[in-house]
Amino acid sequence: MMNASVPIQRAPDAKLLVVDEDGAVTHHARAAFPNLVREGDIVVANDAATLPASLFGVHLPTGSPIELRLAARDSLSPERVTCFTAVVFGAGDFRTPTEHRPHPPVLRGGDALQLGPLRAVVLRVVQHPRLVEVRFLNPVGEIWEGLSRYGRPIQYAYLPEPIAIWDTWTRIASQPVAFESPSAGFILDWTLIGSLRSRGARFATVTHAAGISSTGDLELDQLLPFDEPYNIPPHTATLIAASRRRGGRVIAIGTTVVRALEHAADRDGTVRPGEGIATQRIGSLTALRVVDAIVTGIHERGTSHYELLRAFQDDDTLLRMDSEAEARGYTTHEFGDSAFIRKALVCPIRLPLAPVVVLGRVLHQRGSLGVLANGSHDGVERRELQG
Amino acid sequence: MSNPGMNKERHMSQDMNGLRVAVTGGTSGLGLALVRELLGRGARVAFVARNKEGVERVARERSDAHGIVGDVSQKEDIYPIAIQLLGALGGVDVLVNNASSLGPVPLVPLADTECEDLELALATNVLGPFRLTKALLGALAASARGGRHALVVNVSTDAALNAYPNWGAYGTSKAALHHLSRIWDEELTPEGIRVVSIDPGDMDTPMHALAVPDADRSTLKRPDVAAREVADLIAAVQSVATAGHAAADHEVLQ
Numbered sequence: 001m002m003n004a005s006v007p008i009q010r011a012p013d014a015k016l017l018v019v020d021e022d023g024a025v026t027h028h029a030r031a032a033f034p035n036l037v038r039e040g041d042i043v044v045a046n047d048a049a050t051l052p053a054s055l056f057g058v059h060l061p062t063g064s065p066i067e068l069r070l071a072a073r074d075s076l077s078p079e080r081v082t083c084f085t086a087v088v089f090g091a092g093d094f095r096t097p098t099e100h101r102p103h104p105p106v107l108r109g110g111d112a113l114q115l116g117p118l119r120a121v122v123l124r125v126v127q128h129p130r131l132v133e134v135r136f137l138n139p140v141g142e143i144w145e146g147l148s149r150y151g152r153p154i155q156y157a158y159l160p161e162p163i164a165i166w167d168t169w170t171r172i173a174s175q176p177v178a179f180e181s182p183s184a185g186f187i188l189d190w191t192l193i194g195s196l197r198s199r200g201a202r203f204a205t206v207t208h209a210a211g212i213s214s215t216g217d218l219e220l221d222q223l224l225p226f227d228e229p230y231n232i233p234p235h236t237a238t239l240i241a242a243s244r245r246r247g248g249r250v251i252a253i254g255t256t257v258v259r260a261l262e263h264a265a266d267r268d269g270t271v272r273p274g275e276g277i278a279t280q281r282i283g284s285l286t287a288l289r290v291v292d293a294i295v296t297g298i299h300e301r302g303t304s305h306y307e308l309l310r311a312f313q314d315d316d317t318l319l320r321m322d323s324e325a326e327a328r329g330y331t332t333h334e335f336g337d338s339a340f341i342r343k344a345l346v347c348p349i350r351l352p353l354a355p356v357v358v359l360g361r362v363l364h365q366r367g368s369l370g371v372l373a374n375g376s377h378d379g380v381e382r383r384e385l386q387g
Numbered sequence: 388m389s390n391p392g393m394n395k396e397r398h399m400s401q402d403m404n405g406l407r408v409a410v411t412g413g414t415s416g417l418g419l420a421l422v423r424e425l426l427g428r429g430a431r432v433a434f435v436a437r438n439k440e441g442v443e444r445v446a447r448e449r450s451d452a453h454g455i456v457g458d459v460s461q462k463e464d465i466y467p468i469a470i471q472l473l474g475a476l477g478g479v480d481v482l483v484n485n486a487s488s489l490g491p492v493p494l495v496p497l498a499d500t501e502c503e504d505l506e507l508a509l510a511t512n513v514l515g516p517f518r519l520t521k522a523l524l525g526a527l528a529a530s531a532r533g534g535r536h537a538l539v540v541n542v543s544t545d546a547a548l549n550a551y552p553n554w555g556a557y558g559t560s561k562a563a564l565h566h567l568s569r570i571w572d573e574e575l576t577p578e579g580i581r582v583v584s585i586d587p588g589d590m591d592t593p594m595h596a597l598a599v600p601d602a603d604r605s606t607l608k609r610p611d612v613a614a615r616e617v618a619d620l621i622a623a624v625q626s627v628a629t630a631g632h633a634a635a636d637h638e639v640l641q
Contacts, residue, residue: 047525047529049469049470049473049525049526051470052470076477077477078474078475078476078477081474140475141453141454141475144470144471144474144475145455145456145467145471147470147474148466148467148468148470148471148474149467165466165470166466166522169466169522169525170525171524171525172525172528172529173525173526174473174478174525174526174528174529175473175474175477175478175526175529176469176470176473176474190524190574190578193578194577197577204532205529205532207529233529233532233533235532235533235534236532
């Protein structure tokens with residue numbers, strides 16, 4: 001599929017691929033999205049604003065140039081901006097394909113970094129030689145000033161021109177806690193939100209610190225998504241409960257909303273308001289408890305975004321969706337076209353751990369190997385069954 | 388306590404408990420007085436000004452306020468300002484667009500106003516508030532959805548309504564800001580955001596001294612008095628809006 005090539009959030013000719021609950025695929029103008037929303041539905045978006053998370057500077061022990069991409073932190077608190085998880089790149093910038101980009105120097109705990117006005121120290125290397133925990137040494141106010149003045153938004157190699165910070169903020173962007181745009185929200189503007197309201201649907205938000213979507217490194221990408229802190233305002237939880245009671249659907253704008261809501265959901269689908277840290281991976285073995293449909297960008301197979309769609313539809317349907325999108329020239333990535341994917345009517349079977357052998361065979365025939373793992377973290381993760 | 392002053396203070400400190408307010412032009416005149424007044428009422432305040440030394444001076448005086456160096460007339464400064472104030476406050480409930488430019492000083496007739504001076508007045512008094520409000524609109528709407536009463540206060544002037552000779556650049560730009568406020572207020576009411584334009588009156592401020600150097604200062608309103616009125620308006624919107632987003636339109640202080 002083609003990449004989007006200009007950073008326009010709401011291209012007037014953008015397309016919307018719709019996958020119905022029975023797996024039927026249809027094609028629409030994206031501007032017609034509100035027509036797919038019904039009275040009583042609730043549309044939930046991520047209102048995180050995007051940080052300029054890319055910082056160029058020097059690894060002081062060696063004098064080597066590096067790029068630090070902030071990728072995660074453990075809190076949404078305005079005060080707790082001292083420690084981040086970050087991915088380190090060597091010399092060059094986003095125009096150099098990552099595989100050709102020089103490696104950064106070998107990083108060790110205690111290494112000092114100078115990133116423009118910001119001073120930082122590597123706390124430790126985690127899981128991968130280019131994945132580190134760093135601590136900024138400046139006072140909190142200087143950290144915010146340094147990030148806002150010196151940081152650049154994380155760039156995309158598929159765009160010929162660098163994107164500016166305002167290209168990365170959705171219309172509803174609020175607290176700057178995301179490391180890359182919650183880009184599914186690019187479809188939103190105030191006119192659209194108004195028309196949702198006039199259709200009798202509700203609009204609500206969560207704040208979810210969307211992490212980086214890819215690192216260009218296969219091994220590192222395996223670790224995505226990182227743990228992401230989120231906040232679900234009490235009124236969002238209340239509106240979701242009210243919609244569900246009346247039979248309305250919960251429509252998530254973007255994968256981060258699915259991750260936050262499902263992480264905060266009790267077994268009966270009740271969403272707990274407040275802060276949390278989403279640690280789970282969502283995929284074909286996930287039983288969705290709250291979210292009925294997702295609006296998302298067009299993503300490539302193998303990415304964590306794509307993996308999450310397997311919780312909504314089976315692989316056959318997703319393959320059909322891919323080939324239709326390909327045939328009709330849908331553009332991928334953050335500034336590309338969109339898909340509206342409803343949860344399959346006959347979802348991957350949800351049963352307690354019961355007659356494993358029989359279940360295994362049945363599930364195997366459905367091409368979906370899984371049952372709920374009893375007592376797993378929040379019950380969201382599933383254990384694979386050897387059928 | 389029987390001391391009425393103490394009672395008043397206590398009442399005042401309660402009426403903005405934790406409200407997150409951003410004030411531009413916060414190191415002199417009305418802006419500085421407002422920063423002090425809001426902090427005194429228990430608000431969390433971030434303020435913006437162009438001059439680094441000025442910001443540091445006020446931040447030293449009021450360590451509980453978050454100072455941000457930035458120029459709202461500069462497009463490139465808007466997002467750094469927005470990131471810092473949203474980052475530091477964790478969002479925003481009230482934005483006061485107070486930073487203003489007189490245009491040419493001393494004041495001159497429009498016929499003698501350089502185009503660049505008019506541009507600067509428009510950039511500071513119209514485009515700046517438009518851009519900053521727009522960058523903060525997501526946060527203001529989130530505040531409103533969360534049950535707060537999001538508010539944008541645009542500081543205007545009677546020169547926005549009356550045609551005073553020599554006040555062309557300033558009056559024209561403030562007239563545009565006044566009208567922008569009225570239209571935006573109509574449009575944003577469904578989102579729970581109010582936009583008001585206020586005239587604080589002729590105040591004894593550095594800007595007034597630039598415009599009217601020979602003014603009799605004893606006839607001018609003290610900025611702390613005007614700041615109290617603006618803070619009362621902000622507090623009134625909070626309580627009035629609780630009763631259902633009534634009143635508190637752009638006429639309130641006029």
